[in-house]
Amino acid sequence: MKKSELENQRDQYDAFMLKANQAFQAAAYWQGLEFAGSALEYVDGMMQHAAKYDSASFSNVSAIEAILKFAPILLDTERLDDLQTLLREQRRIKRNISVIV
DSSP: OOHHHHHHHHHHHHHHHHHHHHHHHTTOHHHHHHHHHHHGGGHHHHHHHHHHHSOOOBSOOHHHHHHHHHHHHHTOHHHHHHHHHHHHHOHHHHHHBSOOO
8 A cells, every 4th residue: 555545544543543432431332332343444554554654563453452342241243243354354453463352
């Protein structure tokens, strides 16, 4: 991907996670999970941008962390399935996160 495409992926991820965090703070957990689930689409590009241009490494990804934290409690199997599919299809994400619970 080009730098501009990676920046767009990062910006989309950040926008969804901002909305997710606001929803979680307002105790709107289902809505927060929807935003975190939408952010999954942009995780790979966000991580690639951070690695190439920000020299960042990841111990966690907030969208993944939010889904693992709230989806089981709310029995949101759709988000868990989406996460499983993402990690299966894009192994780079799993490889670049130091710890996945």
